Amino acid sequence: MAAEPTTLFDKIWAAHEVAPGLLYIDLHLVHEVTSPQAFDALRIAGRKVRRPDRTLATADHNVPTDGSSRAAQILDQLSRVQVETLERNCAEFGVPIYSLGSERQGIVHVIGPELGVTQPGMTIVCGDSHTATHGAMGALSFGIGTSEVEHVLATQTLRQTRPRSMRISYSGALGFGVTAKDLILGTLGQIGVEGGAGYAIEFAGEAIERLTMEGRLTVCNMTIEGGGRAGMIAPDETTFEWLRGRPAAPDPLPLESWRALRTDEGARFDREVHVDANALSPQVTWGTTPGMVAPVTDAVPEPRTPGEERALDYMALEAGVPIEEIALDRVFIGSCTNSRIGDLRAAAAMVEGRRVAPSVQAMVVPGSANVKLQAEREGLDEVFRRAGFDWRSAGCSMCLGMNPDILAPGERCASTSNRNFEGRQGRGGRSHLVSPEMAAAAAIEGRFVDIRDWEPAREPEPAGAR
Amino acid sequence: MDRVDKIRGPISVLNRSDVDTDQIIPKQFLKRVERTGFGEFLFYDWAKEPGWDLDPNEILVTGRNFGCGSSREHAPWALQDYGFKALVAPSFADIFYSNCTKIGMLPVPLPEEEVHALMAVAEAEIDLEDEVVRFAGREVPFEIDPDLRHRLLNGLDDIGITLQSGEALERYEAERERAGPVTTSL
Numbered sequence: 044m045a046a047e048p049t050t051l052f053d054k055i056w057a058a059h060e061v062a063p064g065l066l067y068i069d070l071h072l073v074h075e076v077t078s079p080q081a082f083d084a085l086r087i088a089g090r091k092v093r094r095p096d097r098t099l100a101t102a103d104h105n106v107p108t109d110g111s112s113r114a115a116q117i118l119d120q121l122s123r124v125q126v127e128t129l130e131r132n133c134a135e136f137g138v139p140i141y142s143l144g145s146e147r148q149g150i151v152h153v154i155g156p157e158l159g160v161t162q163p164g165m166t167i168v169c170g171d172s173h174t175a176t177h178g179a180m181g182a183l184s185f186g187i188g189t190s191e192v193e194h195v196l197a198t199q200t201l202r203q204t205r206p207r208s209m210r211i212s213y214s215g216a217l218g219f220g221v222t223a224k225d226l227i228l229g230t231l232g233q234i235g236v237e238g239g240a241g242y243a244i245e246f247a248g249e250a251i252e253r254l255t256m257e258g259r260l261t262v263c264n265m266t267i268e269g270g271g272r273a274g275m276i277a278p279d280e281t282t283f284e285w286l287r288g289r290p291a292a293p294d295p296l297p298l299e300s301w302r303a304l305r306t307d308e309g310a311r312f313d314r315e316v317h318v319d320a321n322a323l324s325p326q327v328t329w330g331t332t333p334g335m336v337a338p339v340t341d342a343v344p345e346p347r348t349p350g351e352e353r354a355l356d357y358m359a360l361e362a363g364v365p366i367e368e369i370a371l372d373r374v375f376i377g378s379c380t381n382s383r384i385g386d387l388r389a390a391a392a393m394v395e396g397r398r399v400a401p402s403v404q405a406m407v408v409p410g411s412a413n414v415k416l417q418a419e420r421e422g423l424d425e426v427f428r429r430a431g432f433d434w435r436s437a438g439c440s441m442c443l444g445m446n447p448d449i450l451a452p453g454e455r456c457a458s459t460s461n462r463n464f465e466g467r468q469g470r471g472g473r474s475h476l477v478s479p480e481m482a483a484a485a486a487i488e489g490r491f492v493d494i495r496d497w498e499p500a501r502e503p504e505p506a507g508a509r
Numbered sequence: 510m511d512r513v514d515k516i517r518g519p520i521s522v523l524n525r526s527d528v529d530t531d532q533i534i535p536k537q538f539l540k541r542v543e544r545t546g547f548g549e550f551l552f553y554d555w556a557k558e559p560g561w562d563l564d565p566n567e568i569l570v571t572g573r574n575f576g577c578g579s580s581r582e583h584a585p586w587a588l589q590d591y592g593f594k595a596l597v598a599p600s601f602a603d604i605f606y607s608n609c610t611k612i613g614m615l616p617v618p619l620p621e622e623e624v625h626a627l628m629a630v631a632e633a634e635i636d637l638e639d640e641v642v643r644f645a646g647r648e649v650p651f652e653i654d655p656d657l658r659h660r661l662l663n664g665l666d667d668i669g670i671t672l673q674s675g676e677a678l679e680r681y682e683a684e685r686e687r688a689g690p691v692t693t694s695l
Contacts, residue, residue, distance in 0.1 A: 058687070062674050065677075067678075067685075069687055069689045070689065077582065079542035080542070095692070096691045097691075098692060122540055124540075124542065139692045139695065160692060160695070164687065170582075171580055187607075189582040189583075190611035191607070193668065198668060200671055200678065202671065236527055237600065270574065270603065291695055353525075445536045445539065462529075462579075464529045464532070464578060
């Protein structure tokens with residue numbers, strides 16, 4: 044008798060169940076904000092980290108992006124203590140760490156795939172809701188809280204009620220100027236910020252298969268914004284090509300077992316959603332949840348709920364105003380959603396030979412020290428600087444504003460990050476989520492533009508510039 | 510962890526949907542390395558709005574998708590430190606729900622119309638043993654995972670329970686553990 048067809052999620056879950064509802068964790072990523080209380084609790088209980096060799100730490104959430112290369116240089120005292128505490132905890136418990144100044148430091152969800160510690164078929168957790176990012180490589184990955192961080196440190200397992208399964212299938216292909224970010228923002232607009240709650244979501248279909256590895260990471264990254272606990276994409280040649288030669292990748296790659304990580308024909312999902320990729324346009328959020336989103340060609344919609352009314356009030360927007368008329372004060376290119384080298388190349392291509400609008404303050408924060416170095420090798424830093432962007436060092440930065448990179452009250456920002464919640468990027472700040480290309484063009488124009496028909500003149504290169 | 514059983518008394522109401530953890534406890538308070546003292550910063554920005562009124566009762570009744578966004582356990586810590594022992598809403602974000610249960614704060618999902626009815630009364634009793642909310646002379650049932658209920662009723666520590674499966678864990682590591690990156694030798 045043929046085995047019952049199963050999903051990618053089913054296969055990974057079954058391979059990791061130690062006991063019913065108890066999952067073995069192959070990789071635990073740790074950062075400075077959600078771990079200190081967990082290490083403290085271990086100390087109090089006299090427990091050890093069970094598997095330091097399956098654990099990896101970095102400092103990302105509140106590190107300054109001014110080029111500081113040691114924790115001792117962090118001016119903000121609380122941030123400094125937190126990073127120093129992480130360093131001390133890692134030393135005491137034997138956990139490897141890439142802290143400030145390490146050539147491998149960076150946003151935890153950028154460095155995992157970059158180092159190749161994120162691999163198909165693994166279970167991965169981190170005390171951060173954007174851990175679903177790693178699912179783009181065919182892993183099962185969850186964001187967890189600090190008590191769970193402690194549980195994983197002590198036992199290398201996690202208690203989980205089995206989520207329901209959902210597949211979001213994309214037919215067709217993304218049009219010119221429409222990116223992975225627009226695909227996931229458009230999806231959130233369709234399913235809502237609670238549409239994925241209780242589900243492990245598999246993203247599938249032609250448009251997903253055509254995405255680069257980085258584009259897939261962007262898509263899975265924002266699974267949580269739809270309430271989904273895990274987002275995943277079946278590994279394929281794009282995944283394997285990405286991993287080949289990375290520091291932690293096996294050599295040769297175990298392609299046979301990785302290729303088996305697919306949803307079988309006929310496997311059943313608890314919910315199926317279809318999205319027409321052809322119909323997607325560049326997206327811009329207008330409200331205070333990522334699901335409050337519209338095509339750039341639309342106007343700010345009429346509010347339908349008290350929440351939407353409140354959102355428009357907070358965002359200081361009137362229904363009916365064309366999105367392309369929304370003027371900006373700040374532009375932020377960065378975050379675990381869009382700070383990889385491909386994102387920076389795409390943004391640089393938009394700004395090359397152009398100037399940031401005088402009314403706009405724009406910044407680029409590479410996702411990792413490695414991304415920064417690579418961008419500098421390619422001269423992207425110069426492209427950004429010459430256009431008037433501030434070129435920073437790696438970290439979470441203004442995605443959540445735990446470091447000095449924040450919006451002032453009332454400032455309006457085009458941001459490539461993942462959350463437009465009230466005050467997320469600074470108290471009173473107003474965030475619009477967009478793709479790196481859209482953010483870059485918005486920086487030049489000082490307002491949103493439809494990048495599909497945007498082609499302003501470029502200034503000639505200064506002599507001997509590159 | 511303290512046992513959870515009956516939680517009874519006046520309720521506090523926050524009638525908003527999609528309340529994210531950035532509102533519950535803004536980022537500037539996540540820099541502390543302790544687990545305590547977050548209550549005074551609860552809803553830090555919203556608390557400055559005119560007309561804001563949220564008494565530190567034991568029961569908070571609120572809107573759907575409560576606790577969405579960041580996985581910060583600081584949000585449940587702040588709510589608990591402020592005085593809440595149970596939260597009632599039409600739905601909760603996954604990670605937030607899980608985080609609450611780890612610290613012995615009870616999230617209670619009820620149908621939307623029951624939540625609205627509850628918002629209109631002054632007092633309620635939440636009975637975990639019987640899995641009901643009692644208010645206005647009525648009993649409304651709620652659902653909770655049986656293992657989780659058992660753990661909360663008895664105040665059991667998750668890690669302690671898992672370590673009871675120590676043999677299964679060692680067997681898994683010996684026989685089934687996947688080859689994977691060794692972070693200590695990168």
